Amino acid sequence: MLRTYRSIVLAGLLACAACGSSTEDTASAENAAEENTEEAAAPEQAPETPAATAATPAATDDEPHLTAGPKKDVYSVGDVAALDSLLIKVNSVTTAAETDFKEKPKAGHEYVVVNVTWENGTTKLRDFSTLMNTLMLDAQGKEIKVKAGASAEGAMQLDRSRGAGKSGTGPIFYEVPANAKGLKWVFRTLGGSALDMAEKGRVVFDLGR
Template sequence: MLIVFGLMIAGGALLGGEGDSADNKSDTSAATKSGSSSDSKLKDNYHVGSVANHKGYKFKVNKVTYYDGSDFDKPKKGNRYVICNVTIKNDTDKKQSYNPMDFQLNANGNSTNMMEILTKENYSQNTLDSGDLDPGASVTGNLIGQANKNANLKLEYQPSVWNDETVKVSLY
């Protein structure tokens, strides 16, 4: 009985050791994969007009317009509307989704959505909707938010295709 018990412990230790080495192999391959993708790592900060490119999925803020509002469009007191015209391009070989909910306006560290609706025609007609881009296709549209007139502004973009990396575009 004691011999059987000893064999079970020895067998468990051997199997456990193999499991550990298998785990180490998978950890090593994951590290290798993340290391190989460092070539396509996004910069910490972009500016209006520069292109963020991650493995063929491209994003650019074309221009930023500020709008103080009107009788119908009234931002919160001390705020103004921030309209970002953006282009997303799919240079990959797979269909890619896009969504305006992937964007936030960061004003002095406070991030809010870019889903404001304006009645002014030239801003509201071309808002960015959600959809899918075929390989080689692109889409351009406006994102509308609001922020304090004196805030340091950044547009933050975090699509799921970039593995939780966020593109930050300085808007000043």
């Protein structure tokens, strides 16, 4: 009788244990399902995109570049003229009491300073000589030559060879009678031998004085 009672109790305990294990398994499965549902509902995080790099500005050569204006018989300060594929511009006209090297003009004269930009509009190396290619005309048409060696900047920027598309800007000094009027500046091209140079063409600028 006692043995039978023990068998009944043991069977009941085993049944309860099995029921508890089943309940725990069910709860675990339900929790896992909830976690999977939450993961599926959460929006997928897009990978971080690095900040866009600012565009690098195009390189420049820091030189002025000219565009020829309409052809004229006489140009004005600020105009751009073209001659033999060279572009020429008179930027400004001023006066000076002395050169860059403190050299003063002779009595009754002053320096008229013409600031010029020239650009090589060809595909080849070209020269510019303030002494050979430029001159000033007074009101009577008399030629006045450049004051050689008056400006270090002029020598460095103007009196030199330049490649295709390159330009230079600098001052050119002319010694003229004080308060002279009707002045014109001339740029010309020359051809021929060193002993027999001939003028091929010229452009004339009214200096407004």
